[in-house]
Amino acid sequence: MTETAGDGRDAESVSKFVESFAAQLVEAGMQRMAARVFAALLASDKGVLTSAELGEQLQISPAAVSGAVRYLAQTHMVSREREPGSRRERYRVHGDQWYEALTNREAVLKRWESALREGVTSLGADTPAGRRLAETLAFFEFVEGEIAAMMERWRVHREKTFGQG
DSSP: OOOBOSSSSBHHHHHHHHHHHHHHHHHTTOOHHHHHHHHHHHHSSSSEEEHHHHHHHHTOOHHHHHHHHHHHHHTTSOEEEEOTTSSOEEEEOOTTHHHHHHHTTHHHHHHHHHHHHHHHHHHOTTSHHHHHHHHHHHHHHHHHHHHHHHHHHHHHHHHHHHOOO
16 A cells, blocks of 8 residues: 555655655755755645654754755745744745745846946956956846846736736
C-alpha cells in the first residue's frame, strides 16, 4: 500500500516533485535547502507549513529549515506568520510569489544602475572599461523597463485567467 501525504495524495509522488523542482531551482542558482523548502511549500495544498512539518517532510534539521526560510523571506518568496494562539511560526508561499520576487528586484536593479553610473564616471566613458560599464548600465535600464511592462501584462493576464487573486 502506498503512503499518502496526509491529504490523499501519494507521498512518494509529492516527494519526487519536490526534489525534482528543487533540483531545477538549484541549477538556476538557488541555495539547495531553500529550493527544497520552497518546493515543499509550493506543493502543499494550503501553501503553509510549520518548521516541524517541513523538517519531517524533507528530513532536515530545524536549523536547516530556519536558514532556508531566512533566505526565502529575504528574497520575498515566502512569508512568516504566527499560528493563531501559538508562538510557533508557519511559513507561507503565496500564489503571486514569482511576481513579488521579480518586482522586488527593482530596488536591486536601481542600486546596480547607480553603481554602474559611478563606475562609468570614474573610469571614463571613453575607455574600454567605461564603455563596457555603460553598455551593462543600458542593459539593466532596459531590463527594468521590460520587467515593469511584463508585470503589468501579467496582472491583466492573471485577472483574465484566474480572476481576482
